[in-house]
Amino acid sequence: MTERRTEVKEFPLANSLRIQGRVIGALFLREVITRYGRHNIGFLWLFVEPMLFTLGITALWTALQAYHGSSLPIAAFALTGYSTVLLWRNMPTRCIGAIVPNFSLLHHRYVKIIDIFISRVLLEGMGATVSFVVLSIFFIVIGWIDLPENMLTIVFAWTLLSLFGAALAFLLGALNERSELVEKFWHPVSYILFPLSGAAFSVDALPLGAQKAVLWIPMVNAVEMVREGYFGSQYRAHYDLPYLVIITLIVALLALIFTRLAAQDLKQE
Numbered sequence: 001m002t003e004r005r006t007e008v009k010e011f012p013l014a015n016s017l018r019i020q021g022r023v024i025g026a027l028f029l030r031e032v033i034t035r036y037g038r039h040n041i042g043f044l045w046l047f048v049e050p051m052l053f054t055l056g057i058t059a060l061w062t063a064l065q066a067y068h069g070s071s072l073p074i075a076a077f078a079l080t081g082y083s084t085v086l087l088w089r090n091m092p093t094r095c096i097g098a099i100v101p102n103f104s105l106l107h108h109r110y111v112k113i114i115d116i117f118i119s120r121v122l123l124e125g126m127g128a129t130v131s132f133v134v135l136s137i138f139f140i141v142i143g144w145i146d147l148p149e150n151m152l153t154i155v156f157a158w159t160l161l162s163l164f165g166a167a168l169a170f171l172l173g174a175l176n177e178r179s180e181l182v183e184k185f186w187h188p189v190s191y192i193l194f195p196l197s198g199a200a201f202s203v204d205a206l207p208l209g210a211q212k213a214v215l216w217i218p219m220v221n222a223v224e225m226v227r228e229g230y231f232g233s234q235y236r237a238h239y240d241l242p243y244l245v246i247i248t249l250i251v252a253l254l255a256l257i258f259t260r261l262a263a264q265d266l267k268q269e
Contacts, residue, residue: 023110027102027119035123051131057082072231076145079135080227081199084158086128088165088197088219089190094120095173096183099262106266113263117173121166129158145230153229161222164248170255174262198223203238215240218247 058078095117105111139145148154176182198220203211214220221239228237 023115024119054082080230083132084223085199087161090124091121091165091169092172095169096176114259117170121169125162148230149232150229157222157225167252167255174258177262204236
């Protein structure tokens with residue numbers, strides 16, 4: 001008897017996604033090993049580093065009895081604020097200047113600039129997310145904060161902020177290949193945006209005019225959404241969801257355009 005073999009036809013899109021997934025996975029592991037090495041706690045630094053940052057801010061605020069414009073506990077306010085900073089600030093920092101040290105990888109057929117950006121963004125996003133979750137559980141267990149009132153709102157807001165941070169990272173990373181001034185300007189700009197991002201204050205505590213002004217900053221809207229999901233009726237949140245979504249889409253579109261242009265420039269070189 002002859003065996004009949006059925007051939008499974010693979011669609012081009014599925015094949016492309018499979019290849020890109022393998023490429024991004026390899027770049028992700030390469031980035032982990034390059035950045036954290038195999039010694040000491042190695043890969044765990046991905047989570048420990050942002051945790052130490054947030055814990056340090058929380059301890060400093062607690063020691064100084066800092067005022068943040070809300071009746072919420074300092075630990076809870078710092079956790080929901082400074083954990084978000086790690087997303088929108090670290091993602092662009094890692095993508096700016098990412099092409100030059102990985103230039104040799106672009107000679108491979110399947111490796112693209114966007115793959116390098118994605119692997120770095122995933123690494124930063126994973127570290128910030130795990131840090132946020134672990135510290136939340138820790139603070140809940142020791143009784144510093146209560147259980148979140150609306151987990152879906154937190155996940156939605158965190159996802160939106162992650163997408164905004166990734167889009168901003170792609171855009172600045174691509175623009176940096178056209179001008180090195182991007183890297184020089186981003187560092188002071190990120191420091192200026194730090195206190196304006198909503199991490200250290202409540203929008204409701206500001207005068208009406210200042211409330212409208214700070215809500216033009218996309219990150220403030222996301223932070224307010226995270227706190228609304230965390231504290232619910234205890235917190236009066238102010239945010240503009242359509243504005244945040246539109247800004248994220250615009251930045252993402254610009255990021256894809258300039259990433260493509262950067263890839264074409266490298267081919268000409």
